[in-house]
Amino acid sequence: MKVTQLDCLCVILLHLLHTAGSEKFEVLGPTDSIVAVAGDDIVLPCYLKPNISVEDMTVDWLNLDIIDGRVFRYQNSEIIRDDQIPSYRGRTSLFEEELWRGNTSLKLTRVQGTDEGHYKCLIQSKSWYDDFTVQVLVKAVGSKPVVSIVGHREGGMGLLCESEGWHPEPELVWLNSKGVHLSAGPPEIHRSFKGFYRVKRHVIVQETDTNRFTCRVQQRQINEKMETEIHLPSELFYTTPWRMAFIVLCCLGAITVIGLALAIYCICYKKDDLKKESDELWEQNHNNKERFCK
Ligand SMILES: *[C@@H]1O[C@H](CO)[C@@H](O)[C@H](O)[C@H]1NC(C)=O
Ligand SMILES: *[C@@H]1O[C@H](CO)[C@@H](O)[C@H](O)[C@H]1NC(C)=O
Numbered sequence: 001m002k003v004t005q006l007d008c009l010c011v012i013l014l015h016l017l018h019t020a021g022s023e024k025f026e027v028l029g030p031t032d033s034i035v036a037v038a039g040d041d042i043v044l045p046c047y048l049k050p051n052i053s054v055e056d057m058t059v060d061w062l063n064l065d066i067i068d069g070r071v072f073r074y075q076n077s078e079i080i081r082d083d084q085i086p087s088y089r090g091r092t093s094l095f096e097e098e099l100w101r102g103n104t105s106l107k108l109t110r111v112q113g114t115d116e117g118h119y120k121c122l123i124q125s126k127s128w129y130d131d132f133t134v135q136v137l138v139k140a141v142g143s144k145p146v147v148s149i150v151g152h153r154e155g156g157m158g159l160l161c162e163s164e165g166w167h168p169e170p171e172l173v174w175l176n177s178k179g180v181h182l183s184a185g186p187p188e189i190h191r192s193f194k195g196f197y198r199v200k201r202h203v204i205v206q207e208t209d210t211n212r213f214t215c216r217v218q219q220r221q222i223n224e225k226m227e228t229e230i231h232l233p234s235e236l237f238y239t240t241p242w243r244m245a246f247i248v249l250c251c252l253g254a255i256t257v258i259g260l261a262l263a264i265y266c267i268c269y270k271k272d273d274l275k276k277e278s279d280e281l282w283e284q285n286h287n288n289k290e291r292f293c294k
Contacts, residue, residue, distance in 0.1 A: 023125055023126075025049060025052060025123070025125075025128065026048070026130055027046060027047075027048060027122075027123050027130040027131055028047055028049055028132055029044070029045050029046045029132040029133075030134055033135035033137055034135070034136050034137070035137045035139055036136055036138050037111065037138075037139050038111050038112060038138055038140035038196070039110060040110075040111050041107065041109040041110065042108050042111055043106070044061070044105060044106040044108065044121070046103075046104045046105050046106065046132055046134075047102050048102030049102075051101045052101075053099065054099050054102055054123060055100055056076075056077070056125075058073070058075040058124045059072075059075075059094065059122075060072070060120075060122040061073075061092070061106045061122075062122065063115075063117040063119055064118040064119070064133065065116075065117035068085070069083045069086075070083050071085060071108075071119065072084070072094070072106055074104075079094075087112070087114050087194075091108055091110055092109075093107045094106060094107070095107065104121060106121070113140060113167040113192070113196045114193075114194060114195030116138040117135075117136060118133050118136075119133065119136055121133075139167065139222045140165055140167035141165075141166070141219075141222070142163045142164055142165040142166035142170060142196070142197070142217060142226060144228055145161045145172075145215045145216075145217050145226055145227065145228040146161070147159060147160070147213075149230075155204075155206075156204040157204065157205050157232060157237060158202060159203050159204075159205060159230065160202050161174065161203075161228070162198070162199070163199055164199075165196050166197040166198075166199065166219060167195065167196055167197060168197070168219060168221055169189060169197045169219075170197060170199055170218060170219040171187075171217070171220070172187050172199045172200070172216070172217045173215075173216050174201065174205075174214070174216075175214040176208060176212075177213070177214075183203075184201050185201060185202040199217060205232070206237075207232075207234060211233070211234060211237075212229055212230070213229070213230050214229045215229075
């Protein structure tokens with residue numbers, strides 16, 4: 001039998017596979033992204049194929065969207081906490097009883113907005129490494145919007161709507177009773193340190209036949225919305241600033257007139273009094289003088 005070059009190559013390859021086989025492994029996980037509800041505990045699956053023990057390997061979990069630091073590290077049978085991203089402190093763990101059979105799934109508790117990202121599970125032995133990346137999406141439905149009346153603004157009534165605790169960033173719209181969008185001020189968005197969004201937006205409304213206005217906060221990606229309707233009594237619109245100013249001016253005018261009248265009356269009365277007094281004084285004086293001269 002002739003030994004061909006191809007046979008030779010096959011033998012070499014087989015030999016390589018045989019010697020290195022005990023060290024080689026693949027790292028696997030879910031192909032679909034994981035949708036986590038804020039506040040829940042989740043498991044990010046990751047495991048070795050073949051299911052060999054990782055107890056003497058290094059297991060790293062990284063959030064690729066956060067450059068500095070790690071989510072979790074297991075090395076030399078210990079949990080390494082140096083370089084851990086602060087927002088993950090006290091919230092991550094591996095299933096230690098599963099490590100001997102190559103299961104390096106990560107448990108993440110109390111999911112928050114900042115947890116969204118691409119997570120890499122990287123496993124290194126002395127002679128081999130492989131990794132797998134899974135995407136985590138965080139879903140949080142915020143609070144029912146709170147609507148407050150700001151007061152008279154530019155010939156209408158100023159309203160403010162606020163809602164918090166959203167992820168991803170929501171949209172806030174103002175609607176009239178027919179569901180038509182009202183033109184409103186720019187939305188103001190703030191992000192909490194846990195990564196949740198708070199949104200607020202002003203609007204100036206004019207009187208309508210219903211005086212009903214709705215603030216809607218919605219997040220289309222997670223198909224969620226929250227609404228609050230407000231009904232404004234028409235009297236609110238009547239007491240416009242001009243009317244108020246007019247009433248105030250009238251009151252001020254009346255007070256001034258009464259005040260002036262009083263002042264004039266007092267002055268005249270005092271004058272009379274003074275005159276009487278001085279007359280009396282003069283008379284007294286006169287009498288005295290007369291008495292003195294006598
Ligand atoms: C490892 O995988 C093999 C084959 O898939 C299976 O028969 C075995 O039960 C697994 N071992 C452990 C400890 O899970
Ligand atoms: C790994 O362990 C976790 C927790 O016990 C379990 O939910 C998961 O199914 C395991 N994964 C594999 C591939 O065995």
